[in-house]
Amino acid sequence: MRSTKIADAVVRRLVIYLRALEQEPADDDATISSYELAERAGVNPALVRKDLAWFGEFGTRGVGYKLAFLRSQLRRILNLEHEVPAALVGAGSLGVALTRYSVGRRAADSAFNVRIVALFDNDPGKIGLSIDGVPVYSVRELAPRVRELGVDLGILCTPATAAQEVALTLAAAGVKGILNFAPVALRLPPGVRLVSADLSLEMQYVAYLLERERVASLRETRTAREPAGGS
Amino acid sequence: MRSTKIADAVVRRLVIYLRALEQEPADDDATISSYELAERAGVNPALVRKDLAWFGEFGTRGVGYKLAFLRSQLRRILNLEHEVPAALVGAGSLGVALTRYSVGRRAADSAFNVRIVALFDNDPGKIGLSIDGVPVYSVRELAPRVRELGVDLGILCTPATAAQEVALTLAAAGVKGILNFAPVALRLPPGVRLVSADLSLEMQYVAYLLERERVASLRETRTAREPAGGS
């Protein structure tokens, strides 16, 4: 087998292309060129063509891409036609917000396919409740429920200290991927995909950007120490 | 001026290095080598050294990096010694969750420096409330309040449709950066830094990963059409 691993960045852009296409009017005979699509996605047109070419030939030379066709192909490639049953662990305010968010997005956008089917928490005051129709179970039931419900994806909203243990429990119970919101680096068994959405990392990163100028001037000072510090 | 732009990825790793150091015991004479730090951060040791070297010489050859010193330098570089006053727009469940999260992280972790000082929403039922001590104002007051409170960072938790307009209002009111949680590509005036934390993109990306094998087999089919299909 030719091992043509498709880069993460390519797939993320595919999601962005699809979103741009979904904002278009549903005139199904319309076409869109790589130039127009690139414009909307904020990337280079050659990159659009190359990204799409990884998955097949979706366009017509001299014409462009048929809007409706490209849209359906992207949905297929991204597996958005199939629902992904997910379990969310940690029904704190972030966990609850993500649950509401995903229920809302699913109602509003047919291309949003993650369905949270169960929440898990330690707090006896939460167990037995239901959030937007999703039941809250005890984390002690995690493994059997995950198996029973055929969960493919685990979403981690626990404190950082609990995340690694819960992740391994989820992996052992058979999830194929984990989406981690806890601010910690996880180690997972091979075969389980990990995506981290580290909110506090983003916040700390943006804090750095706000003072980039200050850091630049510090670097200047350092550089100036060098003899006859050239251009 | 030597235009040595420091890559985004470098700064994000700096946050990860700092976290790893903060898990260490506070034995202040202890040192750590690039090998140990790389191990904890899950990267190559040469990369640790190169990342740090962008900002100065923090280590001692033959010895390593002094834990306490490196920690304080990383805090300084990342601007974590100064509080970043932030305004969050969109007090839905995600906005409320992020507010609670940031209040909690600030209490627990001295290196977490984003302080949400005001929430904004359209819903009259929310205006006037306070969430974990943070007041909710009308979005109509956005610009004057942002100026009055000296807000540096805007956090967008609005629906996708409102995000662009709010972003421009925030920029005009003088924020230096925007952290965008709305699933939409924003255009900002130059000088305003943008970081996107696109939760639904992450969810859709993970959905793809779960079926990567299926896609791989599709590609195989395509490849097999070529004459004498290679290795």
Added chain:
DNA sequence: TAGATTGTTAATCGATTAACAATC
């Protein structure tokens, strides 16, 4: 001194962009 480990340069790897033949 010998061993260890940094800071930095050179080599490698991968991703993006430019160019263009194929073709509608």
Added chain:
DNA sequence: TAGATTGTTAATCGATTAACAATC
């Protein structure tokens, strides 16, 4: 046919890794 635009190869750019002299 002439103009447009894809799919793909080659060139460029940037980021990571390897190697090693400097030095504690």
